[in-house]
Amino acid sequence: MIKLLVGLGNPGQQYEKTRHNAGFLFLDHLMDSKGGGWSVSQQFQGQVANISVAGMRLDMLKPMTFMNKSGLSVGKMLRYYKLKPEELLVVHDELELPEGVVKMKRDGGHAGHNGLRDIIAHIDTRDFFRLRIGIGRPAMGANVADYVLSKPSAQGFSLLDAAFSLLEGHIESLAAADISMINDRLAR
Template sequence: MIKLIVGLGNPGRQYEKTRHNAGFLFLDELVSKFGCDWVNEPRFQGVLSEYNASIGKVVLLKPETFMNRSGQSVGKIVRYYKIMPEEILVVHDELDLDVGAIRLKKGGGHAGHNGLKDIIAHLGSREFFRLRIGVGRPVTGKVVADYVLTSPSKSEWELINLAIDAGIACMDKLVTGDVAAVMNKLHA
């Protein structure tokens, strides 16, 4: 059962439409779908929203700490709400998936993703769920940081938006703990 959904990204207009903000974009769509509002919460170093799922309240968080310090915000909210790592879903961009692919997994390493690395450090655990939105890898010779901080092409955006829609369509099953059904649907 999921009690907290964290979308990873960087605050600020210059980052809004970049590959690295796939997690923020996902949560913005989710909030729009459920008719929720974002509230700035300085004590959690982020913006929060919540929606009532069939299991109860689910907290949504966009850390305002910038990607590499996402764990600070996540750690604060987890301690406040007494949320266990296995009750957390982190939505993020994934270089190791083709553009527009979407996959769910539990646990694992950070694969060089600094946002995940910081969350793992602050939680002291890797046992949270990850909803990974594929943004593909840069061409050989291009710096990864430059790649993830630029906007995808129009055709790539269409694929990323389809992935976001597919993930949102599975949220009810995911927050209630039907992980196998979500994996079957997203990984097909």
């Protein structure tokens, strides 16, 4: 069972709606649909909230440490609540998936994603769940950093929003870490 849902992104208005902030965008979508709000936590160096899923509390975290230092915030929250890494689901952008395609997995490397790299370093394991939100790849020869830190097109936003709505409809399966259901129903 997932007890901590972490969305990865960068704080600040200039990053607000960028591809790299797909994790923040999904958690914000959930909070908007549930009518909740975020609280600033100095202790966890992030914004925190919680929702109820099937009668269980699901804590949520948006690290405000910038992407490359996400592990600091995540590690503090895991230790404070005495959570196991397998109770963690990290939502992040994924270049290797087309825009709006969602896949869930457990374990694995960081595949060059600096947010995942820092989390692995801080919690000393790769054994946690990941929800990969497809943002597509930039055109051949384009700068990857510029691409991930830019805003998607209107169609790209529409694809992300549709994926977020589908995920919201399957939040119980997500919280139960039902990888096959999420991948079978949501991978297009």
